[in-house]
Amino acid sequence: MKIGSKCFTLISVNDDNLEEYLALFALIFPADDYTTNTVIAEHYERWIVSDAGQALGICGLYGLRGHPGDVWLDWYGLVPERREQGYEQPLLNEMMARARARGGRRFLLWTTWRELEGTRLAAFYKANGFKKTAWMLHYNDSFVFTFDRLLGDAQGHCPVMRLHPDDWLH
Numbered sequence: 001m002k003i004g005s006k007c008f009t010l011i012s013v014n015d016d017n018l019e020e021y022l023a024l025f026a027l028i029f030p031a032d033d034y035t036t037n038t039v040i041a042e043h044y045e046r047w048i049v050s051d052a053g054q055a056l057g058i059c060g061l062y063g064l065r066g067h068p069g070d071v072w073l074d075w076y077g078l079v080p081e082r083r084e085q086g087y088e089q090p091l092l093n094e095m096m097a098r099a100r101a102r103g104g105r106r107f108l109l110w111t112t113w114r115e116l117e118g119t120r121l122a123a124f125y126k127a128n129g130f131k132k133t134a135w136m137l138h139y140n141d142s143f144v145f146t147f148d149r150l151l152g153d154a155q156g157h158c159p160v161m162r163l164h165p166d167d168w169l170h
Contacts, residue, residue, distance in 0.1 A: 008056060008087065010047035010094070020108060021048055024058050028077035043102070046074060049091060056082045059095055061102070071104035071151075100151050108133075108148040 003004030011019045025032075046060035073095055076088055099107045109130070111121060129146035 006057045007051060010059070010093070011050055013046040013048060013060075017048060020044065020055065020060060024048065024055055024079065025075060027079055028057060029075065044074070045098075049078070049087070051087075055079070056087060057091075059091060061095060061099060063102075069103065069105035071099035071102055071107055073099075073107065073109040076109070088124065089128075096149070096151065104151050105152050106148050108146055110146045 011017065040066055042063050044060065044062045046058065048055050049057040049059060057076075057078035059076045062072050062074050064070060064072065073092075076091070078091075085166065096107055109125070125147050128149065130149045133148045135144050
């Protein structure tokens with residue numbers, strides 16, 4: 001798909017390319033363990049981001065049981081040598097478009113302080129209409145923040161609140 005000046009393809013993760021996805025995950029998020037809580041999550045979709053056959057990164061979407069209308073951005077990142085080359089915005093736009101197509105009214109993501117500190121991520125999220133809505137302590141020895149953005153004609157944001165890790169991680 002061509003968005004702006006960047007052209008990329010989203011390749012659905014399946015049994016044939018799962019090892020490639022996990023290798024990309026380890027490269028992009030070396031300090032994180034890959035966890036998926038399938039008890040509370042549903043409608044997982046994950047993709048490898050590719051340009052001209054070369055893997056650039058990973059992304060995905062999921063929902064949480066009991067929270068219709070909320071769509072979460074799954075692990076979203078580019079390999080180090082492809083960062084800040086203009087893929088971030090079109091890729092985020094595509095994820096939000098897919099969230100809307102799923103009937104999403106609110107688009108959410110979470111990140112750690114370690115991932116925000118010294119980066120332009122917080123400014124990037126704010127420029128894209130995200131608001132910090134929750135926080136919790138100590139995922140991989142770092143504070144965690146959630147951000148959300150309304151989609152379409154949805155109204156209001158959740159108040160900033162403290163979450164317990166058992167609410168959404170395992």
